[in-house]
Amino acid sequence: MARPLSYTQISLYQACPLSYKLQYIDGLRPKDKWYFSFGSTLHLCAEYLFKVKVPPPPSLEALLDFYEAKWLSQGYESAEEEAKYRAYGREILTRFWEIHHPAFRMPLAVEHLFYIDVEGVKLRGYIDRVDKLESGGLSIVDYKSSQNLFTVDDLSQDLQLTLYQLAVQQIWQLPVERLTLYHLRSNTPCSCGPREPAQLEAARRLVLTVAENIARGEFPAVENQYCPCDFPEYCPYYRHQYLAAGPGPVKQGVLPGLVAAEAVEEYVALQSEIKELESRLDELRQVIIDFCQAEGINRVFGEEHAVTYKMTEKTGFDEEAVRALLEPVGLWPQVLGLDPARLRQLLNDEGVAGDIRNRIQALKQVVATFPRLSVRKLTKEE
Numbered sequence: 001m002a003r004p005l006s007y008t009q010i011s012l013y014q015a016c017p018l019s020y021k022l023q024y025i026d027g028l029r030p031k032d033k034w035y036f037s038f039g040s041t042l043h044l045c046a047e048y049l050f051k052v053k054v055p056p057p058p059s060l061e062a063l064l065d066f067y068e069a070k071w072l073s074q075g076y077e078s079a080e081e082e083a084k085y086r087a088y089g090r091e092i093l094t095r096f097w098e099i100h101h102p103a104f105r106m107p108l109a110v111e112h113l114f115y116i117d118v119e120g121v122k123l124r125g126y127i128d129r130v131d132k133l134e135s136g137g138l139s140i141v142d143y144k145s146s147q148n149l150f151t152v153d154d155l156s157q158d159l160q161l162t163l164y165q166l167a168v169q170q171i172w173q174l175p176v177e178r179l180t181l182y183h184l185r186s187n188t189p190c191s192c193g194p195r196e197p198a199q200l201e202a203a204r205r206l207v208l209t210v211a212e213n214i215a216r217g218e219f220p221a222v223e224n225q226y227c228p229c230d231f232p233e234y235c236p237y238y239r240h241q242y243l244a245a246g247p248g249p250v251k252q253g254v255l256p257g258l259v260a261a262e263a264v265e266e267y268v269a270l271q272s273e274i275k276e277l278e279s280r281l282d283e284l285r286q287v288i289i290d291f292c293q294a295e296g297i298n299r300v301f302g303e304e305h306a307v308t309y310k311m312t313e314k315t316g317f318d319e320e321a322v323r324a325l326l327e328p329v330g331l332w333p334q335v336l337g338l339d340p341a342r343l344r345q346l347l348n349d350e351g352v353a354g355d356i357r358n359r360i361q362a363l364k365q366v367v368a369t370f371p372r373l374s375v376r377k378l379t380k381e382e
Protein backbone atom coordinates (compact mmCIF):
# COMPACT_ATOMS: atom_id res chain seq x y z
CA MET A 1 0.00 0.00 0.00
CA ALA A 2 1.45 3.30 -1.08
CA ARG A 3 2.20 5.89 1.56
CA PRO A 4 -0.23 8.84 1.79
CA LEU A 5 0.83 11.94 -0.11
CA SER A 6 0.78 15.42 1.35
CA TYR A 7 0.72 18.81 -0.34
CA THR A 8 4.37 19.38 0.64
CA GLN A 9 5.39 16.10 -0.97
CA ILE A 10 3.42 16.78 -4.13
CA SER A 11 4.87 20.25 -4.55
CA LEU A 12 8.39 18.95 -3.90
CA TYR A 13 7.86 16.21 -6.48
CA GLN A 14 6.62 18.84 -8.94
CA ALA A 15 9.72 20.98 -8.34
CA CYS A 16 12.20 18.09 -8.50
CA PRO A 17 11.28 14.40 -8.35
CA LEU A 18 14.83 13.42 -7.32
CA SER A 19 14.77 15.80 -4.39
CA TYR A 20 11.44 14.22 -3.33
CA LYS A 21 12.97 10.75 -3.50
CA LEU A 22 16.05 11.70 -1.51
CA GLN A 23 13.93 13.21 1.22
CA TYR A 24 10.85 11.00 1.42
CA ILE A 25 12.03 7.61 0.14
CA ASP A 26 15.73 7.55 0.98
CA GLY A 27 15.05 9.39 4.23
CA LEU A 28 17.72 12.08 3.95
CA ARG A 29 17.13 14.91 6.39
CA PRO A 30 17.11 18.46 5.03
CA LYS A 31 19.23 21.04 6.84
CA ASP A 32 17.64 23.13 9.57
CA LYS A 33 16.58 26.53 8.32
CA TRP A 34 15.66 29.49 10.46
CA TYR A 35 12.55 30.30 8.42
CA PHE A 36 11.15 26.82 9.04
CA SER A 37 11.76 27.18 12.78
CA PHE A 38 10.25 30.67 12.78
CA GLY A 39 7.21 29.58 10.74
CA SER A 40 6.61 26.50 12.92
CA THR A 41 6.57 28.54 16.12
CA LEU A 42 4.18 31.12 14.67
CA HIS A 43 1.89 28.33 13.44
CA LEU A 44 1.86 26.70 16.87
CA CYS A 45 0.96 30.03 18.47
CA ALA A 46 -1.90 30.70 16.03
CA GLU A 47 -3.16 27.21 16.82
CA TYR A 48 -2.82 27.86 20.57
CA LEU A 49 -4.94 31.02 20.32
CA PHE A 50 -7.76 29.37 18.38
CA LYS A 51 -7.76 25.83 19.77
CA VAL A 52 -9.78 26.46 22.91
CA LYS A 53 -12.57 24.27 24.16
CA VAL A 54 -14.68 27.26 25.12
CA PRO A 55 -14.13 31.02 24.73
CA PRO A 56 -12.43 33.23 25.75
CA PRO A 57 -9.15 32.54 23.99
CA PRO A 58 -5.86 32.92 25.89
CA SER A 59 -4.69 36.34 27.06
CA LEU A 60 -1.85 38.11 25.28
CA GLU A 61 0.45 37.29 28.19
CA ALA A 62 -0.40 33.59 27.93
CA LEU A 63 0.11 33.66 24.17
CA LEU A 64 3.54 35.28 24.49
CA ASP A 65 4.55 32.87 27.27
CA PHE A 66 3.54 30.00 25.00
CA TYR A 67 5.57 31.58 22.21
CA GLU A 68 8.69 31.74 24.38
CA ALA A 69 8.19 28.16 25.52
CA LYS A 70 7.79 26.90 21.93
CA TRP A 71 10.57 28.97 20.38
CA LEU A 72 12.78 26.88 18.08
CA SER A 73 16.43 27.90 17.77
CA GLN A 74 17.43 25.66 14.86
CA GLY A 75 18.81 27.15 11.69
CA TYR A 76 19.73 30.69 12.79
CA GLU A 77 23.18 31.78 11.78
CA SER A 78 23.98 33.79 14.90
CA ALA A 79 22.60 34.67 18.32
CA GLU A 80 21.95 38.23 17.02
CA GLU A 81 19.90 36.96 14.11
CA GLU A 82 17.91 34.69 16.41
CA ALA A 83 17.25 37.54 18.89
CA LYS A 84 16.10 39.80 16.04
CA TYR A 85 13.55 37.27 14.80
CA ARG A 86 12.46 36.37 18.30
CA ALA A 87 11.53 40.01 18.92
CA TYR A 88 9.91 40.23 15.48
CA GLY A 89 7.80 37.16 16.24
CA ARG A 90 6.53 38.80 19.46
CA GLU A 91 5.46 41.86 17.45
CA ILE A 92 3.65 39.70 14.89
CA LEU A 93 1.84 37.72 17.57
CA THR A 94 0.89 40.80 19.58
CA ARG A 95 -0.78 42.23 16.48
CA PHE A 96 -2.34 38.83 15.74
CA TRP A 97 -3.83 38.74 19.22
CA GLU A 98 -5.08 42.37 18.97
CA ILE A 99 -6.90 41.53 15.74
CA HIS A 100 -8.34 38.15 16.66
CA HIS A 101 -9.00 38.31 20.40
CA PRO A 102 -11.81 40.90 20.32
CA ALA A 103 -13.55 39.31 17.33
CA PHE A 104 -12.99 35.75 18.50
CA ARG A 105 -15.41 33.10 17.22
CA MET A 106 -14.97 29.42 17.82
CA PRO A 107 -13.58 27.82 14.67
CA LEU A 108 -14.95 24.56 13.35
CA ALA A 109 -11.49 23.00 13.35
CA VAL A 110 -7.91 23.98 14.11
CA GLU A 111 -4.76 22.24 12.83
CA HIS A 112 -7.06 19.54 11.55
CA LEU A 113 -5.36 16.34 10.41
CA PHE A 114 -7.18 14.76 7.49
CA TYR A 115 -6.86 11.69 5.28
CA ILE A 116 -8.94 11.56 2.15
CA ASP A 117 -9.10 9.17 -0.74
CA VAL A 118 -8.47 10.53 -4.25
CA GLU A 119 -9.41 7.65 -6.55
CA GLY A 120 -7.36 5.19 -4.55
CA VAL A 121 -4.56 7.58 -3.56
CA LYS A 122 -4.43 8.65 0.09
CA LEU A 123 -3.99 12.37 0.57
CA ARG A 124 -3.13 13.70 4.01
CA GLY A 125 -2.55 17.13 5.49
CA TYR A 126 -3.08 19.55 8.34
CA ILE A 127 -5.52 22.39 7.73
CA ASP A 128 -4.62 25.41 9.84
CA ARG A 129 -8.19 26.57 10.45
CA VAL A 130 -11.72 25.94 9.21
CA ASP A 131 -14.45 28.45 10.15
CA LYS A 132 -18.18 28.11 9.74
CA LEU A 133 -19.62 31.19 8.08
CA GLU A 134 -23.01 32.67 8.97
CA SER A 135 -24.30 31.47 5.62
CA GLY A 136 -23.62 27.88 6.75
CA GLY A 137 -20.74 27.47 4.30
CA LEU A 138 -17.11 26.92 5.28
CA SER A 139 -14.01 29.08 5.17
CA ILE A 140 -10.48 27.64 5.00
CA VAL A 141 -7.56 29.60 6.41
CA ASP A 142 -3.93 28.73 5.75
CA TYR A 143 -1.25 30.68 7.65
CA LYS A 144 1.91 31.58 5.77
CA SER A 145 5.08 32.93 7.36
CA SER A 146 6.76 33.74 4.03
CA GLN A 147 8.32 37.14 3.56
CA ASN A 148 6.32 38.52 0.64
CA LEU A 149 2.64 39.19 0.51
CA PHE A 150 0.79 37.05 -2.03
CA THR A 151 -0.21 38.16 -5.50
CA VAL A 152 -3.68 37.55 -6.92
CA ASP A 153 -2.09 34.73 -8.94
CA ASP A 154 -0.58 33.12 -5.82
CA LEU A 155 -4.01 33.08 -4.27
CA SER A 156 -5.89 31.80 -7.30
CA GLN A 157 -3.30 29.11 -8.14
CA ASP A 158 -2.33 27.95 -4.64
CA LEU A 159 -2.46 24.17 -4.83
CA GLN A 160 -2.58 23.74 -1.07
CA LEU A 161 -5.86 25.66 -0.80
CA THR A 162 -7.30 23.66 -3.70
CA LEU A 163 -6.40 20.34 -2.05
CA TYR A 164 -7.76 21.55 1.28
CA GLN A 165 -11.03 22.50 -0.37
CA LEU A 166 -11.26 18.95 -1.74
CA ALA A 167 -10.64 17.58 1.75
CA VAL A 168 -12.98 19.92 3.62
CA GLN A 169 -15.85 19.25 1.21
CA GLN A 170 -15.33 15.52 1.59
CA ILE A 171 -15.05 15.61 5.39
CA TRP A 172 -17.82 18.06 6.35
CA GLN A 173 -20.04 17.63 3.29
CA LEU A 174 -20.67 21.38 3.27
CA PRO A 175 -19.87 23.93 0.57
CA VAL A 176 -16.59 25.84 0.89
CA GLU A 177 -17.28 29.52 0.33
CA ARG A 178 -14.01 31.22 1.14
CA LEU A 179 -10.29 30.41 0.84
CA THR A 180 -7.75 32.52 2.70
CA LEU A 181 -3.99 32.74 2.73
CA TYR A 182 -3.13 34.57 5.94
CA HIS A 183 0.17 36.46 5.75
CA LEU A 184 1.42 36.29 9.31
CA ARG A 185 4.26 38.81 9.05
CA SER A 186 1.87 41.60 8.04
CA ASN A 187 -1.24 40.05 9.60
CA THR A 188 -3.01 40.32 6.25
CA PRO A 189 -5.70 37.86 5.21
CA CYS A 190 -5.96 37.47 1.42
CA SER A 191 -9.20 35.77 0.47
CA CYS A 192 -10.98 34.53 -2.61
CA GLY A 193 -14.01 32.43 -3.44
CA PRO A 194 -13.94 28.65 -3.74
CA ARG A 195 -12.25 26.80 -6.59
CA GLU A 196 -14.32 25.95 -9.62
CA PRO A 197 -14.95 22.25 -10.37
CA ALA A 198 -12.40 22.29 -13.25
CA GLN A 199 -9.60 23.43 -10.92
CA LEU A 200 -10.56 20.80 -8.34
CA GLU A 201 -10.54 18.17 -11.07
CA ALA A 202 -7.11 19.32 -12.28
CA ALA A 203 -5.77 19.06 -8.70
CA ARG A 204 -7.22 15.54 -8.40
CA ARG A 205 -5.54 14.55 -11.65
CA LEU A 206 -2.27 16.04 -10.43
CA VAL A 207 -2.42 13.92 -7.25
CA LEU A 208 -3.01 10.81 -9.37
CA THR A 209 -0.22 11.65 -11.81
CA VAL A 210 2.30 12.28 -9.04
CA ALA A 211 1.26 9.05 -7.30
CA GLU A 212 1.61 7.11 -10.57
CA ASN A 213 5.03 8.60 -11.32
CA ILE A 214 6.23 7.75 -7.82
CA ALA A 215 4.90 4.19 -8.15
CA ARG A 216 6.74 3.87 -11.48
CA GLY A 217 9.97 5.02 -9.82
CA GLU A 218 10.30 8.15 -11.96
CA PHE A 219 12.67 10.42 -10.12
CA PRO A 220 14.56 12.60 -12.61
CA ALA A 221 16.52 15.58 -11.32
CA VAL A 222 14.82 18.79 -12.46
CA GLU A 223 16.70 22.03 -11.90
CA ASN A 224 14.54 24.72 -10.36
CA GLN A 225 14.66 27.99 -8.43
CA TYR A 226 15.67 26.23 -5.18
CA CYS A 227 18.80 24.53 -6.57
CA PRO A 228 21.06 23.43 -5.16
CA CYS A 229 18.86 21.76 -2.55
CA ASP A 230 20.25 20.17 0.61
CA PHE A 231 21.46 17.07 -1.23
CA PRO A 232 23.67 18.29 -4.11
CA GLU A 233 26.13 15.41 -3.65
CA TYR A 234 23.39 13.02 -4.87
CA CYS A 235 22.33 15.18 -7.81
CA PRO A 236 23.69 14.63 -11.33
CA TYR A 237 23.85 18.41 -11.82
CA TYR A 238 26.12 18.97 -8.83
CA ARG A 239 27.75 15.62 -8.03
CA HIS A 240 30.84 16.33 -10.07
CA GLN A 241 31.95 19.00 -7.59
CA TYR A 242 31.82 16.38 -4.85
CA LEU A 243 33.68 13.79 -6.95
CA ALA A 244 36.37 16.38 -7.57
CA ALA A 245 36.54 17.27 -3.90
CA GLY A 246 36.81 13.66 -2.75
CA PRO A 247 39.99 11.69 -2.22
CA GLY A 248 41.79 10.12 -5.18
CA PRO A 249 42.17 11.25 -8.76
CA VAL A 250 39.34 12.93 -10.65
CA LYS A 251 37.72 10.61 -13.19
CA GLN A 252 38.99 10.86 -16.75
CA GLY A 253 36.76 12.71 -19.16
CA VAL A 254 35.80 11.68 -22.68
CA LEU A 255 38.86 13.26 -24.32
CA PRO A 256 42.00 11.15 -23.98
CA GLY A 257 44.49 12.78 -21.67
CA LEU A 258 42.04 15.45 -20.50
CA VAL A 259 40.11 15.38 -17.26
CA ALA A 260 36.48 16.45 -17.62
CA ALA A 261 37.10 19.77 -15.88
CA GLU A 262 39.79 20.68 -18.42
CA ALA A 263 37.51 19.59 -21.25
CA VAL A 264 34.88 22.02 -19.95
CA GLU A 265 37.24 25.00 -20.08
CA GLU A 266 38.57 24.06 -23.52
CA TYR A 267 35.02 23.47 -24.81
CA VAL A 268 33.95 26.94 -23.66
CA ALA A 269 37.09 28.59 -25.07
CA LEU A 270 36.54 26.90 -28.44
CA GLN A 271 32.90 27.92 -28.48
CA SER A 272 33.82 31.55 -28.05
CA GLU A 273 36.53 31.23 -30.72
CA ILE A 274 33.96 29.70 -33.08
CA LYS A 275 31.61 32.60 -32.42
CA GLU A 276 34.33 35.09 -33.28
CA LEU A 277 35.25 33.13 -36.42
CA GLU A 278 31.62 32.92 -37.47
CA SER A 279 31.20 36.63 -37.09
CA ARG A 280 34.38 37.26 -39.19
CA LEU A 281 33.11 34.73 -41.76
CA ASP A 282 29.84 36.66 -42.04
CA GLU A 283 31.73 39.93 -42.55
CA LEU A 284 33.91 38.44 -45.30
CA ARG A 285 30.91 36.84 -46.95
CA GLN A 286 29.17 40.20 -47.09
CA VAL A 287 32.31 41.89 -48.49
CA ILE A 288 32.43 39.32 -51.33
CA ILE A 289 28.68 39.61 -52.06
CA ASP A 290 28.83 43.42 -52.05
CA PHE A 291 31.84 43.35 -54.39
CA CYS A 292 30.18 40.91 -56.83
CA GLN A 293 26.96 42.91 -56.86
CA ALA A 294 28.75 46.24 -57.31
CA GLU A 295 30.93 44.93 -60.16
CA GLY A 296 28.24 42.73 -61.74
CA ILE A 297 30.47 39.63 -61.58
CA ASN A 298 29.86 36.08 -60.38
CA ARG A 299 33.31 34.93 -59.37
CA VAL A 300 36.10 36.45 -57.27
CA PHE A 301 39.64 35.07 -57.38
CA GLY A 302 42.11 34.96 -54.51
CA GLU A 303 45.72 33.74 -54.60
CA GLU A 304 44.80 30.07 -54.35
CA HIS A 305 40.99 29.95 -54.32
CA ALA A 306 37.99 31.33 -56.14
CA VAL A 307 34.55 32.03 -54.69
CA THR A 308 31.49 31.90 -56.94
CA TYR A 309 28.52 34.12 -56.25
CA LYS A 310 25.11 33.02 -57.44
CA MET A 311 21.58 34.00 -56.46
CA THR A 312 19.74 30.81 -55.52
CA GLU A 313 15.99 30.49 -55.21
CA LYS A 314 14.04 28.76 -52.52
CA THR A 315 10.81 27.41 -53.89
CA GLY A 316 7.53 26.91 -52.11
CA PHE A 317 3.82 26.53 -52.86
CA ASP A 318 0.93 28.87 -52.46
CA GLU A 319 -1.24 27.02 -49.94
CA GLU A 320 -4.59 28.29 -51.17
CA ALA A 321 -3.80 27.47 -54.80
CA VAL A 322 -2.64 23.94 -53.93
CA ARG A 323 -5.68 23.41 -51.77
CA ALA A 324 -8.02 24.59 -54.55
CA LEU A 325 -6.42 22.01 -56.81
CA LEU A 326 -6.25 19.05 -54.43
CA GLU A 327 -9.38 19.39 -52.37
CA PRO A 328 -11.89 18.64 -55.14
CA VAL A 329 -10.05 15.41 -56.01
CA GLY A 330 -9.81 14.32 -52.34
CA LEU A 331 -6.00 14.56 -52.08
CA TRP A 332 -5.74 17.55 -49.72
CA PRO A 333 -5.66 15.46 -46.47
CA GLN A 334 -2.63 13.58 -47.81
CA VAL A 335 -0.43 16.68 -47.73
CA LEU A 336 -1.54 17.94 -44.33
CA GLY A 337 0.70 17.27 -41.36
CA LEU A 338 1.12 18.32 -37.75
CA ASP A 339 2.80 21.69 -37.41
CA PRO A 340 4.45 21.68 -33.94
CA ALA A 341 4.86 25.48 -33.88
CA ARG A 342 1.16 26.01 -34.54
CA LEU A 343 0.26 23.39 -31.97
CA ARG A 344 2.35 25.23 -29.37
CA GLN A 345 0.52 28.44 -30.29
CA LEU A 346 -2.80 26.69 -29.82
CA LEU A 347 -1.74 25.36 -26.40
CA ASN A 348 -1.04 28.92 -25.26
CA ASP A 349 -4.27 30.27 -26.68
CA GLU A 350 -6.61 31.20 -23.80
CA GLY A 351 -9.48 31.14 -26.30
CA VAL A 352 -9.18 27.35 -26.69
CA ALA A 353 -11.07 25.34 -24.04
CA GLY A 354 -8.81 24.38 -21.12
CA ASP A 355 -10.00 20.79 -21.30
CA ILE A 356 -8.87 20.46 -24.95
CA ARG A 357 -5.50 22.01 -24.13
CA ASN A 358 -5.05 19.67 -21.17
CA ARG A 359 -5.89 16.66 -23.31
CA ILE A 360 -3.40 17.71 -25.97
CA GLN A 361 -0.76 18.20 -23.23
CA ALA A 362 -1.48 14.68 -22.00
CA LEU A 363 -0.64 13.35 -25.49
CA LYS A 364 2.86 14.81 -25.33
CA GLN A 365 5.53 12.13 -25.47
CA VAL A 366 9.26 11.86 -25.99
CA VAL A 367 9.93 11.20 -29.68
CA ALA A 368 13.72 11.40 -29.58
CA THR A 369 16.50 12.01 -27.09
CA PHE A 370 19.84 13.59 -27.85
CA PRO A 371 22.64 15.00 -25.74
CA ARG A 372 22.81 18.76 -25.37
CA LEU A 373 25.41 20.88 -23.59
CA SER A 374 24.68 24.35 -22.26
CA VAL A 375 27.30 26.65 -20.78
CA ARG A 376 26.99 28.86 -17.71
CA LYS A 377 29.61 31.03 -16.04
CA LEU A 378 30.13 30.00 -12.42
CA THR A 379 29.59 32.53 -9.65
CA LYS A 380 32.39 33.15 -7.14
CA GLU A 381 30.62 31.11 -4.44
CA GLU A 382 30.31 28.11 -6.78
Ligand code: SF4
Binding pocket: 016, 018, 019, 221, 222, 223, 224, 226, 227, 228, 229, 230, 231, 232, 234, 235, 236, 237, 238
Ligand atom coordinates in the same frame (compact mmCIF):
# COMPACT_ATOMS: atom_id res chain seq x y z
S1 SF4 B 1 20.05 20.23 -6.70
FE1 SF4 B 1 19.50 18.51 -8.02
S2 SF4 B 1 18.29 17.15 -6.70
FE2 SF4 B 1 18.37 19.15 -5.71
S3 SF4 B 1 16.52 20.21 -6.40
FE3 SF4 B 1 18.18 20.79 -7.81
S4 SF4 B 1 18.06 19.31 -9.48
FE4 SF4 B 1 16.86 18.49 -7.80
